[in-house]
Amino acid sequence: EDYPVPVPLAEGAQAPIAAITPVNETFRIAYMPPATEFNYYIAIGEGIKSVAAEEGVEVFMLAPQSGADINGQMGMIQDVLTQDVDAIIFGTHDEFAAAPLLKQAVDKGMAVVMINSDIPNFPTPIHGVVGYSQRNGTHKIADWAIETYGDKPLKVGIIEGQPGYHSTERVGGFLDGIEGNANFDVVVSIDGKWNVEGGNTAGMDILQSHPDLDLIFAANDYMIIGASFAAKALGRSDIVLLGNDGDTSGLEEIAAGNVTATVNTSPFLMGKAAMHATIDALQGSYPGGWIETPTSIEDKDGAIAVLQEPEKLFPLPSKTY
Amino acid sequence: MTTQADTPLWEFVDISKAYPGVLANDKVCIRLMPGSIHGLLGENGCGKSTMIKTLSGVQQPDSGTILHNGRPVVIADPQAARDFGIATVFQEFSIVPTLSVGENIYLGNMPRSRFGIVNWRKIHADAAAVLAEMNVDIPTEAIAGSLSVGEQQLVEIAKAVAINAKMIILDEPTAALGEDEIERLHQLLRAMRKRGTAILYVSHRLDEVERIVDEVTILRNGRVVRASGETEINVAQIVSAMVGEDIGEHYPKEQNASDEVVFEARGIATRAGVAETSFSLRKGEVLGLGGVLGSGRTEIARAIFGTDELTAGELVLNGAPVRFRREIDAIEAGIALVPENRKYDGLFFNFRASGNITAASLGGLSRFGVLNLRAEERATHDLIRDLEISTQAEEKTVNFLSGGNQQKIVIARWLFSNAQILILDEPTQGIDIGAKIAVYKLINQLTRAGKSIILISSDHDELLAMSDRIAVVQHGAVRRIVPASELGHDDLVRASADPAETPKEEAFA
Amino acid sequence: MKRVFDTQLIGPFAAMVIVAVIVALTTDRFLNPGNLSNLFLQVSIVALIAIGATVVIFAAGIDLSAGSMVALLTMILAQMLKFMGIPLVLAIPLILVVGGVFGLVLGLITAYGRIPSFITTLAALIALRGLALTFNNGSPIFSLDPALEPIFYGKIAGIPMPAFYLLFFYGLAAFTMNFTKLGREIYAVGGNPAAAVLTGINVKKVQTITFVVAGFMTAVGAILMSARLNSGSPNYGQTLELQAIAAAVVGGASLAGGRGNILATFMGAMTIVIVQNGLNLNAAPSSVQNIVLGLIILLAVGIDMWRAEISTLMARILGRGKGAEAAPRRKEA
């Protein structure tokens, strides 16, 4: 199969697959991530494109540059609604803002699939959700950290993303994971704005205010990469640095020994799964529900192993491993 | 003690006003009678404009009383002044360049309908009527910023006329006007006087004061030194009261002209309106350019200085043809321009005297782009001493200086650059008699040193007295050149404003 | 009416039409009625905020605070609706008042504190977003009130609600600027503040009022934003102030103040939105959208600035000699 068996969505959150009425002979699909600023969504898009090329389906991407520009994204969804599009694969930082527009899309007979999410109860019924369990992924890396470093007391710093669903879930998963473990002491938690620059500044700041930190967890790979430079600058090569995503650059930093480990969520594969599901939905063969894509924890060896399979990655690694 | 007719319309008693660091008005008293033109005179910075701002409600006095028909009142703001029937033409232009002439005339006082809606038709009709009454031909729909400086000044005056005021205050209304326009303004004021309007008049042009003013109050350092009635209206008396000493000759002209021609314009023309103009300038000579407002004297200066591109003709310097593609070419050839508006085009208010004086000579003052600051300070110090500029100028930025000192600094810039030919465009505009004489002495000093001067002035007495020859300019062209000694005041007026040759839109209709 | 629809509108109107024609030629989806009604939704928020931005510019000020203020106001509105139990009918006027008061404070600091508006509103741009982050721990507040959505998405007689707000506020603004004492005073203050003082105009008051208008219109924009997104977030409205200024500038308002037509700002906003719509319809990446928007701003101001040269050039090309008339030069801002 192209994707794992879907899990049913919450009561009333499933839009009927039968009501999907494609208008084009060759399907025309809009991929609408929340922003182009995250490589992650570009990687998902590449997965989508690769399937589109195999299946002979037309797909285009439309997204604002900044993830904060929700108003801009809504404008784009609106513009897509008046076009002859058969399906929308979307991700958003504000489900409630997007809901009224996506309801219109569903009502028009478009297939609507949400990507990079595990929300079982989107505010308006949609046809499918594809993504890993945000909370489980970071819970796993917390378990891994306990197993690997938990034999002595550790002072922990957390770099959150800008407040919102993704930050809450990922940080929440990590906190759940270390819950009750007496050796893990979270002493500081600040916003790293999801990007490298923000992660670097945040890393600099928390290492200055808490020079005794032993471990930093960041809610995505970019921020932990930024923090790794701060650690290096302050001569803290001993610090444990954990991220989330499995972004190619994140994996390469792990392989290079700059970052300790990450939750590999394989965005490229996620994109492929989403595209397969969407095409199935348009052909009426998708049952509906959430497709959970797998995650794994990758440390240095694991990262190298993943990098050795470049066909499952986007962008391609900068060298062969 | 007085009859009813002698009751002042306005009486200002012991008005004092301090700015940080200066007591600009110190217990000033003025009585303004209906049907009388009252001159308020004094050197630059003696407090005339300060007094006027107080009378117009722009600012409140620190102490003192204002009596209107004998009753004490407060002029809270400009609107209140207007309600009292006071109209003011301020020294600083108060035209809004982006708005139409009509709107400018009624700004702050717009006719509106019952619902507060601006009545545009009435604004333009009334404005047209006011301009017609003034004998001025400017379309009310024109955007004020597109008018010439003189026309803007006339709109400024029209604003005051439009109010139909019982008292009208004019702060140097004629600084930007030519003789012809001044005469028309005087006619208007005489008509108002006849109607019983009280008029307060400020000017540094003492000749016109003599012509029109009925009584004078003279200020020095913020204090009244001669109250109304204590001084006869004649230039000599006024000057000695203003300056506090007798200054003798007002136009200390020296003859330094030689026969050697240093500069020639041969049939030059520009897109800005200079047409087929030729003249020559001799070593040590002062060549006066006479003409009405807008006749194009400034444009001739711009053409010579490389600001406006020549479309015809050529310039000849010391016998060799020269071409100035921009100002720096002219400057390097030894030509200087003291612009007619020192505030907008002349001074750097962010610099002290030194930066202002060396601005046109930075190339010569530097080696490999590095400035010789010590030489700069030394030269500045010497020039300040030689030209008797306030020594404050060495330490403070030039916005603290009086108009006369500022003008001297602009001229000093060209002494420092060692210019051989100086174009002085209205060099004495808005400066007091003492400073004017200093400028005249400076002109002598320059010509004595063999430098040549092109003098542009709308003050005909000054032009006639200080020039060796006078070139009469009409429509951007020099019509004829006459020795100044052969020309009288009236000749000059007639020559420059020949009505037969003046198309309607060029000057007053 | 001649006064409202004056010659200053021709340029911006022509620009809008030309852009629309170009977009219509690239995609037949543009003229589809659904898409045209979308345009009103798209333009509404920025066009309404641009009214305030333009009025401030007319008085020779600049307002950089709108984007951050929108974020703060959506958070305050969300707080009121979701956590304070204030009903919508009360919350909306309250937000308008709050917006006006923010504007008032900025105006007072600028006018009476004699601080250049660029500085005042730059400080506000930074500080107000900080203030927005203090609400709800900096997290967005979602799902506010079902009655909020129709404010943005509702229709009357098939016409989207935002079209009515645009009509109302632009009508009011055009009337005020052209036919009231206040409007003329705003132009006078922008054209020459010193002269305005001497003619008895209370310059500081007028400047302050323009900021109150800007704050109020920002609140209107914030309410529409909240309604559209049914949420409040400290991240909303980023660069919205620049878009509003861009609309004003593309509409021909001079940053030096005193000149411009408020209706042209609407056309400026429409021009920008039509271009963005056209790029969206052609699925252009956001990089291209940014590049094109930058070029439009430059071109719009350039054409306005070089009008004299362009008409001389045209005349020469058409072989009519030097028939062109020089336009009065704008002051450098």
Next chain:
Amino acid sequence: MKRVFDTQLIGPFAAMVIVAVIVALTTDRFLNPGNLSNLFLQVSIVALIAIGATVVIFAAGIDLSAGSMVALLTMILAQMLKFMGIPLVLAIPLILVVGGVFGLVLGLITAYGRIPSFITTLAALIALRGLALTFNNGSPIFSLDPALEPIFYGKIAGIPMPAFYLLFFYGLAAFTMNFTKLGREIYAVGGNPAAAVLTGINVKKVQTITFVVAGFMTAVGAILMSARLNSGSPNYGQTLELQAIAAAVVGGASLAGGRGNILATFMGAMTIVIVQNGLNLNAAPSSVQNIVLGLIILLAVGIDMWRAEISTLMARILGRGKGAEAAPRRKEA
């Protein structure tokens, strides 16, 4: 030297010291040598870019493009190092040239195209970030070159490298502004462009040069940014232009042009960074940082503006009557 360290430095210097003392009182980690050397790292990028921003402001312009230009330049540098195989020693001078050329283009458009610099650089702010996104599909490029990092993180004799760049470029800038023809001409153009033309200064050329300086210094900042993060990204440098302007303004540069001391800009940048550092050391949330930064900007300009009133007030409090001297008023920008 009296000229370089003039009285204009006293205010910004006092502000910096006062802020440092306050921060030192709140936390003993501040004066720790590690932290002090960190301050140089923190301040370096914005302080170097602020040199360009200040020089543009001295000539009465404004540069809003720096942040986006940093993003674009880091992407170009990354592209060169990672995908085009250009060696670092060649790539760095190339980036400096590219930055200078961008500045040149903006300067030419502003000066010779007669477009207000606010507009030119606003358009660039929008368009250059779009251009940055066209590289590498808009994705950041990581792990550029191991030799890059020491440019930012390296130390000589225990002193962090950025301290040397600051010393060099501020030294050069202070020398240029105070002792060269060009510096004097920049002040003259900012003080009165009309008068500058009539004294033979090539105003358009001088204006253009200030933008070249700004572009060059932005490239310096971009190189440090790339070295700091060993990567290029189209998202880097957001609001950096505002921080640079804030540094200039806190240092007392007048937005109206012609006035200010370049070294004061460094103090302005330091003041801002010390406050941020102090807040970080006290673990204050970023919301508070924004609010405090906004207030600092307002206060710095306010104190400068109200100098006359403040000294009158002080004199009165100290019972010395009206001994206060009038300070020159800033023009409204």
